[in-house]
Amino acid sequence: MPSPWYPSAEVEPVKIVIFGPPGSGKGTYASRLSKRLGIPHISTGDLVREEIRNQTPLGKAIEKYSSSGTLVPDEIITEILKKRLASELLKGFILEGYPRTVGQAMELEKITKVDTVVNLNVPDSVIVDRLSARLQCKTCGTIYNEKTLKPRIPGKCDKCGGELFRRVDDQPEVIRERLKVYREASEPIVNFYWSKNLLKDIRNDDPNVDPERVVDQIMKLI
Numbered sequence: 550m551p552s553p554w555y556p557s558a559e560v561e562p563v564k565i566v567i568f569g570p571p572g573s574g575k576g577t578y579a580s581r582l583s584k585r586l587g588i589p590h591i592s593t594g595d596l597v598r599e600e601i602r603n604q605t606p607l608g609k610a611i612e613k614y615s616s617s618g619t620l621v622p623d624e625i626i627t628e629i630l631k632k633r634l635a636s637e638l639l640k641g642f643i644l645e646g647y648p649r650t651v652g653q654a655m656e657l658e659k660i661t662k663v664d665t666v667v668n669l670n671v672p673d674s675v676i677v678d679r680l681s682a683r684l685q686c687k688t689c690g691t692i693y694n695e696k697t698l699k700p701r702i703p704g705k706c707d708k709c710g711g712e713l714f715r716r717v718d719d720q721p722e723v724i725r726e727r728l729k730v731y732r733e734a735s736e737p738i739v740n741f742y743w744s745k746n747l748l749k750d751i752r753n754d755d756p757n758v759d760p761e762r763v764v765d766q767i768m769k770l771i
């Protein structure tokens with residue numbers, strides 16, 4: 550039989566990395582972008598917190614890194630990511646929180662290709678302000694801010710009614726450590742992706758910016 554008339558090539562899934570310092574809004578933008586594009590949002594920070602919450606053997610082993618604002622070793626976090634990513638490779642994804650070292654960026658290349666890396670540039674003053682006012686839903690993970698993105702009912706999630714909590718690593722001294730780790734271990738990733746022509750920059754100096762407007766900007770870049 551001759552081949553049918555319809556095209557055999559499948560539509561390529563979109564694979565996006567959202568990169569930026571802690572408190573740059575990665576999680577907030579990634580989850581909104583995931584809804585607009587209809588592809589999963591994968592956050593290694595959330596995967597780490599889930600392992601810790603469930604007190605799995607892995608969770609117990611990595612708790613000390615997360616609560617002190619230091620990085621989980623590359624081999625461990627890459628295994629956690631691979632497990633989660635396996636089912637999404639055909640659908641595409643918005644990946645956030647990984648890679649965080651050049652070593653992880655090289656590991657990701659072995660797992661899958663990436664189409665675009667969105668690099669969020671935010672001044673340290675905005676970061677510290679934002680993280681010290683951040684709240685997150687225990688049940689669905691939605692992020693709020695006591696000053697700029699308040700829930701309708703204090704302490705309760707607008708979406709699912711879940712309880713809001715403050716992350717243990719959102720205290721001033723841990724925030725400072727996370728920023729230091731970002732400058733030393735994560736920032737070199739900017740050059741890695743820039744040299745591969747994958748990097749798209751977003752500047753975000755306004756602490757009160759509406760997240761949907763930033764997502765509009767990201768949509769134009771991808």
Ligand code: ADP
Pocket residue numbers: 570571572593594595597614615616618619620621622623626645646647648649653718727
């Ligand atoms: P942030 O708001 O600092 O960007 P995340 O929620 O992404 O934080 O991650 C929380 C913590 O989980 C990190 O401080 C780190 O200990 C661990 N973690 C998450 N992703 C990675 C990664 N790719 N490599 C190493 N550690 C990670």
